[in-house]
Amino acid sequence: MPTIVLRHVSKRFGPQELPGAGRVAAPTARLFDTNRAHNAGRPRTAQEPPDRSLALDDLSLTIRNGETLSVLGPSGCGKTTLLKVIAGLLKPDSGEITYDGVPIQAIPIAERGIGMVFQTYALYPHMEARENIGFYDIVRHQPEKIPERIRHIVEVMGIEVTHLLSRKPPTLSGGEQQRVAVARCLAREPKLFLFDEPLSNLDAKLRVDTRMQLNRLLRHYQITSVYVTHDQTEAIALAHRIAIMRAGKIEQIGTAHALYEAPVNAFVAQFFGTPPMNLFLGHIFGNAWEGRGFQVSSIRPGLHQGQAVWLGIRPESIELGDHGIPARVEFTELILPQQIQLVYVTLSGQRCTIRAPLSTRAEPGDLLHLRFPPEYLYFFDRDSGARIG
Ligand SMILES: Nc1ncnc2c1ncn2[C@@H]1O[C@H](COP(=O)(O)OP(=O)(O)OP(=O)(O)O)[C@@H](O)[C@H]1O
Numbered sequence: 001m002p003t004i005v006l007r008h009v010s011k012r013f014g015p016q017e018l019p020g021a022g023r024v025a026a027p028t029a030r031l032f033d034t035n036r037a038h039n040a041g042r043p044r045t046a047q048e049p050p051d052r053s054l055a056l057d058d059l060s061l062t063i064r065n066g067e068t069l070s071v072l073g074p075s076g077c078g079k080t081t082l083l084k085v086i087a088g089l090l091k092p093d094s095g096e097i098t099y100d101g102v103p104i105q106a107i108p109i110a111e112r113g114i115g116m117v118f119q120t121y122a123l124y125p126h127m128e129a130r131e132n133i134g135f136y137d138i139v140r141h142q143p144e145k146i147p148e149r150i151r152h153i154v155e156v157m158g159i160e161v162t163h164l165l166s167r168k169p170p171t172l173s174g175g176e177q178q179r180v181a182v183a184r185c186l187a188r189e190p191k192l193f194l195f196d197e198p199l200s201n202l203d204a205k206l207r208v209d210t211r212m213q214l215n216r217l218l219r220h221y222q223i224t225s226v227y228v229t230h231d232q233t234e235a236i237a238l239a240h241r242i243a244i245m246r247a248g249k250i251e252q253i254g255t256a257h258a259l260y261e262a263p264v265n266a267f268v269a270q271f272f273g274t275p276p277m278n279l280f281l282g283h284i285f286g287n288a289w290e291g292r293g294f295q296v297s298s299i300r301p302g303l304h305q306g307q308a309v310w311l312g313i314r315p316e317s318i319e320l321g322d323h324g325i326p327a328r329v330e331f332t333e334l335i336l337p338q339q340i341q342l343v344y345v346t347l348s349g350q351r352c353t354i355r356a357p358l359s360t361r362a363e364p365g366d367l368l369h370l371r372f373p374p375e376y377l378y379f380f381d382r383d384s385g386a387r388i389g
Pocket residue numbers: 013014017018019020021052054055073074075076077078079080081082
């Protein structure tokens with residue numbers, strides 16, 4: 001399995017080819033919506049994508065031998081373009097891509113050994129599933145000779161049952177087609193597996209089942225893979241490392257744990273984690289942070305006096321008690337499998353999410369008192385979004 005290295009890769013699409021121009025990345029919108037009043041008339045900052053025609057912007061990345069790297073990012077940030085560039089289907093304007101040190105262009109397509117599975121399955125509709133997987137002749141003429149690898153893949157993917165194998169794609173459900181498509185790719189012994197939201201058409205239960213099957217196979221065969229998804233749970237379950245992309249760049253790459261605990265900027269902090277981190281704009285005064293209508297004291301030292309910063313706190317870090325910052329309950333959402341509820345409150349006119357036990361009394365209109373423990377606070381520079389504390 002190869003190690004794939006991308007160095008300073010850029011790809012620009014011409015303005016006439018820009019169907020996505022003008023799209024606003026959802027988390028960016030969310031970040032600034034939360035505190036809209038503070039941002040009226042604010043000049044453009046590094047928080048906003050500077051150039052929408054750059055699908056990949058000086059992007060460098062190493063995909064390690066045998067690892068599954070997941071790529072998460074808002075719609076239009078360049079994920080599919082990244083996969084196409086890695087596969088050699090799209091030539092970057094600048095930068096280079098190497099497989100084990102060899103430039104991709106120097107390797108004939110047939111020898112690259114890349115398997116790709118996309119949201120649309122691209123099976124051959126007129127062929128039975130077993131023909132699609134590519135061992136039809138063996139099954140028909142010498143069933144005892146089915147290679148062990150194919151036997152194993154087909155079994156793990158749950159398509160060993162003959163009634164599936166002998167059917168043609170139009171008669172298979174979306175989930176069945178998806179599993180056949182994955183099996184087809186794996187059967188060809190890819191050196192590199194590229195997935196572009198392969199499970200997004202499946203229902204919740206099938207997604208979980210197929211994700212587990214896929215996980216088993218990727219681990220077993222240690223296939224280097226890049227897995228693009230919008231589903232954070234899927235990324236966490238499948239990937240060794242996760243890359244968070246935005247506007248053609250990788251903002252941060254690391255384990256799910258590292259991204260969650262130590263986001264490098266406000267974008268990653270809000271993008272990674274469900275529900276997202278709460279952010280409030282304010283200033284540093286003495287050892288306190290002062291925002292609109294409330295303040296938090298005893299914050300960590302080292303922040304500049306008067307500096308404009310976003311204060312961040314995750315929903316599960318907010319404590320409720322008899323005293324604290326008053327906030328009015330808007331509505332609640334029960335998350336029964338986790339035995340918790342999400343309580344949405346209004347705090348000085350801004351929405352804030354709290355993760356609370358089911359036993360917490362929180363009816364719409366109730367007044368709660370919130371405490372922001374200093375040890376769980378994050379601080380981000382207002383203009384650059386960079387984490388500063
Ligand atoms: N063939 C193309 N011609 C012109 N622009 C393109 C082309 N392909 C992609 N783009 C633009 O490049 C940017 C990145 O597109 P890409 O498809 O890589 O995004 P994505 O992250 O995969 O989005 P999604 O999550 O919606 O699939 C978008 O602004 C898109 O409109």
